[in-house]
Amino acid sequence: MLSVVNLHASYGLIPVLHGISLSIAQGESVGILGHNGMGKTTLLRSLMGSLRASQGTVHLNGTDITRYAPHARAKLGMAYVPQGREIFPTLSAMDNLRMGMVKTGQADVQSIDALLEDFPRLKPLLDRMGGSLSGGEQQLLALARALAGKPTLLLLDEPTEGIQPSIIEEIAETLASLRDRMKLTIVLVEQNLEFIASVSQRVLVIKRGQLGGEIPREHLSDLSVMSQYTGVHS
Numbered sequence: 309m310l311s312v313v314n315l316h317a318s319y320g321l322i323p324v325l326h327g328i329s330l331s332i333a334q335g336e337s338v339g340i341l342g343h344n345g346m347g348k349t350t351l352l353r354s355l356m357g358s359l360r361a362s363q364g365t366v367h368l369n370g371t372d373i374t375r376y377a378p379h380a381r382a383k384l385g386m387a388y389v390p391q392g393r394e395i396f397p398t399l400s401a402m403d404n405l406r407m408g409m410v411k412t413g414q415a416d417v418q419s420i421d422a423l424l425e426d427f428p429r430l431k432p433l434l435d436r437m438g439g440s441l442s443g444g445e446q447q448l449l450a451l452a453r454a455l456a457g458k459p460t461l462l463l464l465d466e467p468t469e470g471i472q473p474s475i476i477e478e479i480a481e482t483l484a485s486l487r488d489r490m491k492l493t494i495v496l497v498e499q500n501l502e503f504i505a506s507v508s509q510r511v512l513v514i515k516r517g518q519l520g521g522e523i524p525r526e527h528l529s530d531l532s533v534m535s536q537y538t539g540v541h542s
């Protein structure tokens with residue numbers, strides 16, 4: 309579904325991604341694990357098109373989208389939940405969800421009800437201002453808003469950052485269920501070992517803008533072994 313070949317990206321003259329190649333099948337959930345500053349956000353921004361690739365190609369379902377703007381990629385089924393969530397703080401939670409439906413033009417009560425089935429915690433919060441929700445609630449809202457556009461490929465940037473363990477577990481369960489029920493393809497960048505292991509079928513390690521290989525599947529259940537691949541501690 310997603311094929312990335314020799315992707316390079318820079319901020320001005322400073323190169324950050326140095327030839328990333330990866331291939332992700334439809335319905336697969338791939339985790340990318342890496343320390344601070346290794347290029348995780350830069351990679352997702354390049355995949356979504358908010359940062360231009362300086363070299364290399366990105367194909368989605370056979371279409372070369374390397375030069376496509378983010379809105380064109382969204383039309384093709386890509387959605388991005390940025391690090392820090394970026395919900396609209398002065399809009400209600402409900403209006404935040406409606407913004408996610410602008411693309412599909414389905415901002416009706418039924419589709420919002422259907423969406424909320426996967427996010428029961430949001431149901432009593434719909435009238436609240438986005439900015440008044442807790443960090444975990446905002447993360448759930450950002451995720452629900454991204455799903456409101458009915459994407460087929462979801463890019464997630466550190467959804468556990470600054471969030472309490474009970475909501476982290478809830479987000480992991482929601483993502484695993486969406487992946488299994490809707491065949492949603494997920495690219496998740498994270499530093500949280502337990503979360504990435506519980507959501508991803510495959511985990512790749514990013515180091516200084518390069519993919520340093522895949523963690524063998526049998527090691528995903530052992531956090532102390534996993535931590536040795538990156539030096540990220542559980």
Ligand SMILES: Nc1ncnc2c1ncn2[C@@H]1O[C@H](COP(=O)(O)OP(=O)(O)OP(=O)(O)O)[C@@H](O)[C@H]1O
Pocket residue numbers: 319322324342343344345346347348349350351391
């Ligand atoms: N807008 C920018 N301008 C210049 N350099 C940047 C910019 N954004 C990121 N960088 C640099 O690019 C490198 C990779 O940053 P990136 O944000 O992709 O890392 P990350 O893996 O997402 O880190 P974190 O875990 O802290 O979110 C870092 O050295 C960072 O300082």
Ligand SMILES: [Mg+2]
Pocket residue numbers: 348349350391465466
């Ligand atoms: Mg980041």
